[in-house]
Amino acid sequence: MKTKSLALLFILGLAILAGGLLLPQWMSYLFTIAMGKGLVVLGLVLLMRAGLVSFGQGLYYCVGAYVAGMLTQFAEVTDILLILLASISVSVVIAAIIGLLLCRYREIFFAMFSMAFSMILYGLLVRMQVLGSTDGFNVANPSLLGWAPGPEGASDLVLAVAVFLVVSLGILAWRYLNSLSGYAGEAVRENEIRLEYLGGSVFKVVYVKYIIAAALAAIGGTVTALVSGHVDPEMAYWTTSGEFVFIALMGGTAHVAAPIIAAVLFEALRTYAFAVAPYTWQMILGFALLAIILFMPSGLWSLVERFQNKKARKTT
Amino acid sequence: MKHSLLTAATVACAMTTGGLSLSAHAADDYKLGLVTFLSGAASGPFGIPAKNAADLVIEAINDGTLPAPIQGKGIDGRQITPVYVDEAGGATKQTSEFRNLVERDGVDAVVGYISSGDCLAIPAVAEELKKLTVLFDCGTPRVFEEADYKYVFRTHSTASMDNIAAAHYVNDNVPELESVAGINQNYSWGHDSWRDFTETLKVLRDGDIEITTEQFPKLFAGQYGAEISALQVNSADVIHTSFWGGDTDAFVLQAAARGLLADNQVIFTAGETALNSLGEHLPDGAIIGARGPFGPFAPDSELNTWFQTEFTERFGTPPTFPAYHMAHALIGLKLAQDKAGVGASTEEVITAFEGLEFEGPGGKVEMSRGKGHQAATEMVYGRLERVDGEITFTDIVRYPADCVNPPEGTETVEWIQAGMPGAECN
Amino acid sequence: MKQLIAILVDGSVYASWLFIISAGLTLIYGVMRILNMSHGSFYALGAYSGAAMVGWYFSTGSVPWFSFVALIGAALVAGITVGLLVERGLLRFMYGRDEVVMILVTYAVLLIMEDAIKLIWGVEPYFAYQPYTMLGRTKFAGLSFANYDFMLIGVSILIGLALWYGLNRTRNGKLLRVVIHDREIAGALGINVSRIFTITFLIGAGIGALAGALTAPGLSVVPGMGIEVIVLAFAVVVIGGLGSISGALVGALIVGMARATAVHLYPEVELFVIYAVMGLVLAFRPQGLFAVANARKI
Incomplete structure (x- = not known):
């Protein structure tokens, strides 16, 4: 079952890539943004598996984006691999x-405290005139191993890289979740004290997850920055982080593909709401969120599970 | 597991593609993307007046009822169909919405953007998609200073003009000026405004100016009690503020209630939008700007009379500067298209637009900066004075475009600090 | 000296405003374990209904002093009505769900209410400045202050006292405290927890709307004003300890004083002050200053 699923992920990745390249550009752009956000949410889902919800993933999303922006704009490094390496x-x-401090907290305090850190970054960036304050600055077009596709090809390049990242990191995350330390995360959620009795280190489990989630968020931020061509402090604002939690909840935590699919659907829903109801798009999002929470407590993935008639997993 | 992925992927694809294929392209209209704030704090003071102006001007262009010398029905011989988009959500989202407008809705041109962050992010995409885009309200000078664009135009001056002119005005019209204080919002607009104002003042007075306090409250803070006390403690001859919208309203109400406005000379660089709602709280002598020759400072012309009357009649309030900005962007676009001729290609329209000079309801617009893509206009300040309870203005000073706008090819801050070489003032 | 007086007065005024905006939030969390994001929307709702009512009231040309009644009355009616709608129509189906899920539920309510407010009142600013300017100003130590702001201090003390009395000296308040302490035991004792929840949410929503109405006269009521206060109220409540009324009071005082000091002495750090204080407090008291420690269930 594992290998089948893996192969399927690959095929899905290729399909998205092919689709993305064939689709009208505005759609493939949307897909790329969704891939970027999907990676952030993937990290968030790893944390949520351990019962921790961060309202501050925007911090790393923004860090990743600004690293990309600063490297391309001020250091003239445009190689996408170097940029990714740097932002990670x-x-x-x-x-x-930050994790040393943050990983002592749980539940709502973890959520609020992580939000505070991302708001501090927001405040810092707003004060920084060299980085364009709230206006942010533009990001130059990326290249890959010396190949610079120029403005027209840049978005296709980022799309390809994003799809590659999503598939490979998705597989890695999946393997991680099915590993011992992955399951330890669920043990943290269920009962920390028992985990400690069993000889596991709760702090270590949470700390590692936090760092992985941060790296994923930074990668997502880098992808977003490179495809949108602009970064601003809004990326660290709490509403951005809230959006990630929204998407995570929408997808559910049952499978690593859930956040990615949810991100695509979220972007689609939002742009659709924007086009249909320029005055009341927030309301549409609000009702959609309520509907998901009310009727699909385990996220959209529960649709899939319901379809399969499998026993529904218990999730947060 | 296998089915699960497939199902999910299918559901996702179906929902995305199905939901998004909205585009229906009617052949014989000129589709115009219009992006302004329809929600959030900037919608009331900026977004909606601009949208109202767009509705009014587009209707007049379609009917051919704009006063002479603007002629002809529609644009490029076609009727304009506006496609409105909310500007809320930040630059990343707006680049995505811009692509949607161009590629999904197939618009012929885009007019929009109030936020400076959006104005910096959009041009790169406009160049990539080769779509004519007119920025209509944002203030940052960085757009054409940091890069050259072919498809992007801006039909109003930058915010630097407001603050350079403000420095001239207080230097010339406030007797025994020794010190200034500032209260500006803690974001780019506020920082840039304060920097341009103080730097110009330093140049004009050879550094002989004391800054008593510089306050940067959070954007949309709404509570300015502590800042007002700080301005009272560190009293200065002139208080500079570039507040806009709800923040201006809140500051005016709170400062007026505490007597700050009566005891101190305040200059509001974007204060015009507060006149209609809060005029009675502004004391005589307050210096008001309208980001250009707009509203009460608009020159007499048939076009302006038409704009003022029609707008006031239809929407119940007189047009403020965002409305003028929108009118200028639309009229500029139409005139460029007219000049290029019916059926002209985008490239021909761009050539016609570059360096264009035209008269809008707010006077003359010269596309004389940014290689013909950035406008320069005159700037006006005046002191509020009540005559029989009606708000009027005295000590009106008009600064010519070449006095308060950096010349072609210069960078604003450098130009100011170099002593503003080449400025042609009266 | 002048500066010190200014800091103290500004700090207290700001602190009382913070207390008024966060009291309802902390009450609802304490009893219901819901971190109510839509609190900001109730604040905006109160501001809009209060401002609209005051505008209408003055157009009738009645006695100016009663405009306070119009302001507060309209806000309370609107806040409690919508609060009832939200609690009975939505939240009660969600009780027992994870706290984070409840945040998102109330976030959805916030999104919906934001647009609903826009549909009702439009995006044009609303003004209700008459109560603000009517009270005049007081001069001392070379500074002048608006009397309305002093009134705000009084009102916040009143709200604090009322909440304290209600919780500690009335039967219903004592029942409420039982629910705060242990929901399950309270249910087992025969306390109608569901009814307590409804009442709590209505009081919380009412205070939220009241906060908006009291703020409205000093500014123009514009879209998005609710979103701006949420983070502020959260910070105050987290510093004080989630769910503690006295904590909210102390949190408001700390933040208020810290901000006033920053504005007067170090204006450049004003934006961070709140988060810095929050970080500092949480680093030493992870549950906030006044939170009751929760026994962990094994």
């Missing part, structure tokens, strides 16, 4: 420091 390293270092 920066975010991991920051997460390793």
Whole structure:
């Protein structure tokens, strides 16, 4: 079953890539943004599996985006691999420091405290005139191993990279969740004290998850920055982080593909609401969110599970 | 597991593609994307007046009822069909919505953007998609200073003009000026406004100016008690503020109630939008700007009379500067298209638009900066004075475009700090 | 000296405003374990209905002093009606769900209410400045302050006292505290928890709307004003300890004073002050200053 599913993920990835390249550009753009956000939400889902909901993933999303922006704009590094490497390293270092403090907290305090950190970054960026304050700045077109596709090809390049990242990181995340430390996360959610009795370190489990989630969020931010061509502090604002939680809840935590699919659907829903009801799109989003919480407590993935007639998993 | 992925993917695809194929392209209209704030705090003071102006002007263009010298029905011989988009949500979302407008809805041109962040993000996409785009209200000078664009135009001056002119005005019209204080919102607009104002003042006075306090409350903070006290404690001859919208209203109400406005000379660089609603709280002598020769400062012309009367009649309030900005963008676009001729290609329209000079309801617009893509206009300040309870203005000073706008090819801050070489003031 | 007086007065005024906007939030959390994101919408709702009512009231040319009644009355009626609608129509189906899910439920309510408010009142600003300017100003130590702001301090003390009395000296309040302490035991004792929840939510929503109405005279009521206060109220409540009324009071005082000090002495750090205080407090008291420690169930 594992290998089948893996193969399927690959096929799905290829299909998205092919579809993305064939689709009208506005749709493939939407897909790329959704892939970026999907990666952030994937990290969030890893945390949620351990019962922790971060309202501050915007922090790393923004860090990843700004690293990409600063490298392309000020250091003239445009290689997408170098940029990714840099944003992962920066975010991991920051997460390793903040995590020491944050991973002592649980539940709503974890949520609020992580939000506070991302708001501090927001405040810092607003004060920084060299980085364009609230206006942000533009990101130059990326290249890959010396190949620079120019403005027309750049979005296709980012799309391809994004799809590759989503598929490979999705598989990695899946393997992680099915590993011992992955299951330890669920043990943290269910009962921390029992985990400690069994000889596991709750702090270590949470800390590692937090860092992984941060790296995923930074990658998502980098993808978004490269495809949209612009970064601003709004990415660290609490509403951005709230959106990620929205998407995570929409997809559910049952499967690593859920956040990605939810991200695509969310972007579609939002742009659709925008086009149909320019005055009341927030209301549409609100009702959609309520409907999901009321009728699909385990997210959209429960549709899939219901369809399969399998025993529904208990999730948060 | 296998089925689960497939099902999910199918559901996702079906919902996305099904839900989004809205585009229906009628052949014989000129589809115009219009992006302004329809929700959030900027919608009341900026977004909706701009949208109202767009409705009014588009209808007049379609009917051919705009006063002379603007002629002809529609644009490019076609009737304009507006497609409205809410500007809320930040730059990333707006680039996505811009693509939707161009590629899904197939618009012929886009007019929009109030937020400076959006104005910086959109041009790169406009270039990539090769779509004529007119920025209509945002203030940041960075758009054409940091890059050259072919498809992007801006038909109003940058916010630097407001603050350079403000410095000129207080320097010339406030007797015994020694110190200034500032209260500006803590974001780019506020920082830039305060920087341009103080830097110009330093140049004009050879550095002989004291700054008593500079306050940067959070955007939309709404509560300015502590800031007002700080302005009272660190009293200055002139208080500079670039507040807009609800923040201006709140500041005016709270400052007036505490006597700050009566005891101090305040200059509101974007204060015009508050005149209609809160005029009675502004004391005589308050210096008001309208981001250009707009509203009460608009020059007498047939076009302006038409715009003022029709707008007031239809929407119940007189047009404020965002409405003028929108009118200018639409009229500029139409005139460029007219000049290029019916059936002209986008490239021909761009050539016609570059360096265009035209008269809008708010006077003359010269597309003389940013290689012909960025407008420069005159800037006006005046002091509020009540005559029989009616708000009028005295000490009106009009600064020519070349006095308060940096010349072609210069960067605003550098130009100010270099002593504003080449400025042609009266 | 002048500066010190200014800091103290500004700090207290701001603190009382913070307390009024966060009291309802902390009450609802304490009893219902719901971190109510839509609190900001109730605030906006109160501001809009209060401002609209005051505008109408003055157009009738009646006695100005009664405009306070119009302002507060309209807000309370609107807040409690919509509160009833939200609690009975939606929230009661969700009790027992995860706290984070409840945040999102109330976030959805916020999104819906934001647009509903826009549909009712449009995006044009509403003004209700008459009560604000009517009270005049007081001058001392070379500074002048609006009397309305002093009234705000009084009102916040009143609200605090009323909540304290209600919780500690009335039968219903004592029942409420039982629910705060242990919902299951309370149910087992025969307390009608569901009814307590409804009442709590109505009081919380009412205070939220009242906060909006009291703020409205000092500014223009515009779309999005609700979103702006949520984060502020959250910070105050988290500092004080979620669910604690006295905590909210202390949190409001700390944030208010810290902000006033920053504005007067270090204006450049004003934006961080709140988060810095919040970080500092949480680093040493993870549950906030006044939260009751929860026994962990094994």
